Amino acid sequence: MPSMQFFELMIAMLLAIIALHYLATRLKLPPAVALLAGGSALAFLPGLPTVTLDPALVLVIFLPPLLMDGAWFIAVRPLRRHMFGIAALAVGAVLFTTVVVAVVTHALLPELPWAACAALGAIVSPPDAVSARAVLSQLKLPRRLSILLEGESLFNDATGLVLFRFAIAAGVTGAFSATAALQSFVALALGGAAVGVVVSAIWVLLVRRLGDDYLIIAASVLVCWAAYLVAESLHVSGVIATVMAGLICGCYQHALFPASVRMRGTSFWTVMIFLMEALVFLLIGLSLRGVIERVGGFVVVLDEMAGPILIILLAMTAARFVWVFGSDAIILIARMLGFRRYAPLGPRCAVALGWAGMRGVVTLAVALSLPENFPGRDFMLVTAFAVILVTVLIQGMTLGSLIRWANFEEAAVDRPRLTMSQAEAAMARVQAERVATLAYDEAGHLIHPLLLERYRRKAEHMADYAGREVDFAPSMHAHFDVVLEAVRAGRAELLRLHRSGDIDEETLQELERDLDLEELGALAEKA
Incomplete structure (x- = not known):
C-alpha cells in the first residue's frame, strides 16, 4: 500500500x-x-x-x-x-x-x-x-x-x-x-x-x-x-x-x-x-x-x-x-x-x-x-x-x-472500611491540624487566620457530612451548580477581556487553567 x-x-x-x-x-x-x-x-x-x-x-x-x-x-x-x-x-x-x-x-x-x-x-x-x-x-x-x-x-x-x-x-x-x-x-x-x-x-x-x-x-x-x-x-x-x-x-x-x-x-x-x-x-x-x-x-x-x-x-x-x-x-x-x-x-x-x-x-x-x-x-x-x-x-x-x-x-x-466521605473527613482533619501548627509565628502570633479558619471549617463540614451523604445530597448538588455557574461566568468574562485586548494569551491560559481545575473539582464533587 x-x-x-x-x-x-x-x-x-x-x-x-x-x-x-x-x-x-x-x-x-x-x-x-x-x-x-x-x-x-x-x-x-x-x-x-x-x-x-x-x-x-x-x-x-x-x-x-x-x-x-x-x-x-x-x-x-x-x-x-x-x-x-x-x-x-x-x-x-x-x-x-x-x-x-x-x-x-x-x-x-x-x-x-x-x-x-x-x-x-x-x-x-x-x-x-x-x-x-x-x-x-x-x-x-x-x-x-x-x-x-x-x-x-x-x-x-x-x-x-x-x-x-x-x-x-x-x-x-x-x-x-x-x-x-x-x-x-x-x-x-x-x-x-x-x-x-x-x-x-x-x-x-x-x-x-x-x-x-x-x-x-x-x-x-x-x-x-x-x-x-x-x-x-x-x-x-x-x-x-x-x-x-x-x-x-x-x-x-x-x-x-x-x-x-x-x-x-x-x-x-x-x-x-x-x-x-x-x-x-x-x-x-x-x-x-x-x-x-x-x-x-x-x-x-x-x-x-x-x-x-x-x-x-x-x-x-x-x-x-x-x-x-x-x-x-x-x-x-x-x-x-x-x-x-x-x-x-x-x-x-x-x-x-x-x-x-x-x-x-x-x-x-x-x-x-x-x-x-x-x-x-x-x-x-x-x-x-x-x-x-x-x-x-x-x-x-x-x-x-x-x-x-x-x-x-x-x-x-x-467493601472498603471507610466510605469516600469518611476518608475525606479524615484527610480534612489532618490538614486542619497541620495548618494549625503552621498558622502561628515563633512568638505565638496568629499570622494566617483566614487559612486556619478555612481548613477548620472544611474539617467540621466534612465530619458532619460523613455518613449523611443522602441527607446532604440536594444542598450539595445545588451548591456545586452555583459553583459551575460562577465558573461559566468567569470564563465568559475572561474570554471577553482577551478578545478586547485587555489581557494577553499567557494570562488567558493561566487563569483558564485555574477555572478548569475549579470546574473539574466541582464536577467530581457533584458526581
Whole structure:
C-alpha cells in the first residue's frame, strides 16, 4: 500500500472511530460492539483496500499499553486477596477450555491432528483484556467479581500463548511433553515477573531524577513497551513482565508524581488508550474481508464451516460455565468441611462470570501467526474470527442486562472500611491540624487566620457530612451548580477581556487553567 494511501486510511479509521463511538453512545451499546460491527461492514465497501495484519506487530503495538492500563489502575489489595480465584481462571479455566475445545474439534474433524485441535483450543480459550475492559468499563460490578475479571484478563494471555506455542511445536515435530510444558510455563512466568521488577525499578530511579513533567510522562508511557520487548528478547513472558511493571509503577506513581504530571499524564494516557482500544476492534472488523477471501468466500464458510464452528462456540462457552460453577461447588463443599478461607460466588455472580468471556485481539493475532502449512489453518482462522464476533457482539450486548437482572449485593469483605466521605473527613482533619501548627509565628502570633479558619471549617463540614451523604445530597448538588455557574461566568468574562485586548494569551491560559481545575473539582464533587 502506498504511503499516502496508508495515511489516508488511518485518518479515515480515526473518523470512523469517532462516528461509531458516538453512534454507540446514542444507541446505548458497548462501544466495542459498534466498532467491531462497523469495521466488519466497512471491510466490504467497494474500493477499500484489504486490511492484512502482521500478528507480531499487532501484539507488540497494542498489547503492552492495554495490559499496562489494566495493571496500573487495578486495586492491588483486592487483587492479592483474590489471587487464588484469579489463578484458577487465568490458568485452570484456560487449560480446561483448551482441552474441551480440542476434544470437540477432533470429534468433529477427525482428520485434524490432535496438535492442531489443541492449537485451536489455545487460540480461543483466553478471554481478552481489551474486550473485557471495553465492555465492563461501563458496568457496575461487585468488587470481587470486577477484580476476578480484571485479574483474569491480565494474566490469562500468558497461559494461552504458552499452550499455543507447545501445540504448534507438537504439530511441527510430532512430540509433546506435559512435564516440559509445565516447566516452560513456570520459567516463562518467573522470568517475565523478574523482568517486570527490574524495568519498573529502573523507571522509579529515572522518574526521581528527570525533574520535567513531559519527560516523566514520556518515560511512563514507554515503560510498557520496554518491559514487553526486553522480556520477549530474553524469551520469557512479555505479558507477565508488562503486568508486573504496571502493578509496581501504578503503586509508586502516587508517591513519585507531582499533581501536574498526574493530571497531564492521565489525560494523555486516557486518550491514547481510548484510540488504541477503538483501533483494535476496528482493525479486527476490517480484517474480516481478508479472512473470508482466503477461505473462498461466505458460501464456503456457510456450507462447510458454519456447523462445526457453532458447536465449537457452544463447547467453549459451556466449558467456561462448567469450570466456574465447578470451582464454586468445590469451594462450597470445602466450607462445609470446615475450610472457610474462601467464599463461593453464588449462582448469580457465577452466571455473570461465566458469560463475561469476550475474546479479542490476542485470539486473532495468535490465529494469524499460524504457520502457512499448518493443518486446518483456514478453518482455525475463520473459527477465531467467529469466536471474537459472537462473544463481543452477543455477550457484550447482553452482559449489561444480565448484570442488572442479577442485582448484585457487595460482600462485606470486599467493601472498603471507610466510605469516600469518611476518608475525606479524615484527610480534612489532618490538614486542619497541620495548618494549625503552621498558622502561628515563633512568638505565638496568629499570622494566617483566614487559612486556619478555612481548613477548620472544611474539617467540621466534612465530619458532619460523613455518613449523611443522602441527607446532604440536594444542598450539595445545588451548591456545586452555583459553583459551575460562577465558573461559566468567569470564563465568559475572561474570554471577553482577551478578545478586547485587555489581557494577553499567557494570562488567558493561566487563569483558564485555574477555572478548569475549579470546574473539574466541582464536577467530581457533584458526581
